[in-house]
Amino acid sequence: MKSRTGIPSASRRDVLAGFATGTAVIAMPWVARAQAETIRIGFPTPLTGPFAAEAKDQVKSAELAVKLVNDRGGVAGRKVELLVRDDKLNAGEAATRTLELIEKDKVHAIVGALSSAVQLAVNEVTRARGVIYVSISQSDTINEVKDFSRFTFHEALNPHMTTAAVAKQTFKPGTKVAYLVADYAYGHEMLRGFKRAQAALGAVSVGEILHPFGAADYSTFMPRLRSMRPDILCICNFGRDQANAIKQAVDFGMNRQAQIVVPVLLNNQRLAIGAEAFEGVIGGANYYWRLEETIPSAKAFNDAFKAANGGAYPTDYGAYGFTGVSALLLAMEKAGGPDTDKVIAALEALTYDVAKGPQHYRKCDHQSVQSVLVLKSKKKADMKNEADLFEILAIEPGSEAALRSCTELGFPA
């Protein structure tokens, strides 16, 4: 409405109506809450720092999972809300944010974290407070009895299953393997997994080099790696460390002498470094969009993700956000709401297929039993489009036999 002077002004009636609504909201918050008691999911993830690219993909996919459920009318008639927090890749920050989410924002469950150390810090808080936590960070430790609680679920692959699948495709009896390993928990767990698979497959280690976390230059490790004369150069690190190490190994011609293998072939690092340096590199993954050729749920996930993100394809670490949140919401639907005990029972009984074929949580350690993909990075000339980064070498089907046994993890038989 405009007055004669051309300046917009509200009529008396508009103002009164506005005041009335405002007063109602301020004076009667319990009414507003009772009508739309949303289910709140906390989502800590490292939005800033070296893993920011992967974290942002996790958020996009988690938001998609929430949106799809809300479009269908929510969980048990209630809307779902995702509360994203930056954990800054720091265990202390993550613990503080998680506590805040639980105490102040009154979340009903937590999903998230990307780094294994940060995930353990989140888990400490959630299990002390009796809140369900679905971890989407690769870790072996969280499966072990020391860190487990009945509130703890692990949606991501763990280093044991990832390395076993990758080794099965690349190690042969007598294969000589040289390891370049980041000197922190992630690198150590991956190395342990590979060496266990190596022993089972009859391959041999010709040397292990631990490198400092976050190193920019790997040139000084190359002469020694070359002198080991390996058939396989196995690079166990994450994020930009993986990108830099592979690039420089290729600069030194290591790829002509040996097959480069990584535990997890990272979608975003392949994009950041380009096809040339990654050409022929083999590694594991939880998800790759071309699963859609054989798996209907992958097609549905890709289509929904593309529609919501301007045609972009979902990534490996992004998919964790989607499968983790989807599984939790499915269980809440089955439980008829967010009641913790009922949701735990529902998660334990759940079989879900939301993006990559059937998955379920193993009873003893709540590890998600799921397929592991083994991928090979494509030559630029072989790529059909910009997102066609990898060739799927194998899909190792999900099976409890691929996990460490419950007794080995310290659970009563």
Place this chain on the structure above:
Amino acid sequence: MMDAELIAMQLFSGIALGAILIMVALGLSIIFGMLGVVNFAHGALFMVGAYAGLWVASLTGSFWWGLLVAPLAVGIFGMAIEYLLIRPLYGRSVDDPLLLTFGLGYVLVEAVRIVFGSDGIPFQTPPQLAGVADLGIGFFPIYRLFVIAVVALLLLLLWLVLEKTKFGLIVRAGAQDPQIMRVLGVDISRVWLLVFGLGVGLTALGGVLAAPMRNVNPEMGSLVLAEAFVVTVIGGMGSLVGAIVAGLLVGVAISMTALFAPEMATIVMFALMALVLLVRPQGLFGKPGRA
């Protein structure tokens, strides 16, 4: 296990890494030596240089244009920084330009994140320099040999300019006593403008040269800043010879540590710095009382 060939190769890798460290530290050392400004935006400007090189290379389709144009453009940008931001702070405490450049570093990193995204962008080794060369004791990337040659040439040029030209004479005299230079009728502020531009241009050149080895991302400068400081402190703040000797020393130390205790390869340069500071606080070639 350790044969002579491997140790020789490791020594060579160390010298090659040293050349890269010298290149990284040069701009920082020159600016401090001549102006007394501790440039905390050094790492960010290194990164800006890499992005500028990438941008020019993608426009022209040639790495060589990027290598030529980016350092000049970023050098001019550096002069603008000196003229507009740092000049008003001369004559105040050394902390003021330090704080200013510290903040400027964050601004630059964030600006690059907004323009180019935070994910990092591929930067291919120029095809003419791809591949490895057989050195007799082992193989080495041709591109890294090229970087060593560029750094050697650059050091020679710098030495000639500083020692053999009138401009160099003024710069060295200005570093000693700017007051006398003013009395003698030399416009010292113009010299400082050029020196700051030169230092920033060298830093940007380092960024472009490092891009095909270390990948381009907004955070690539943060480690570089630390490396440059270590080399500059060991060599002696402001000493060109010091930067060269310290760069090679740190390179070889890292390389030899990588052979015997690889997980210590990063920490060793800080240990070396601590040792030098204990024994000779002004650095190997520094003048006492300056820093």
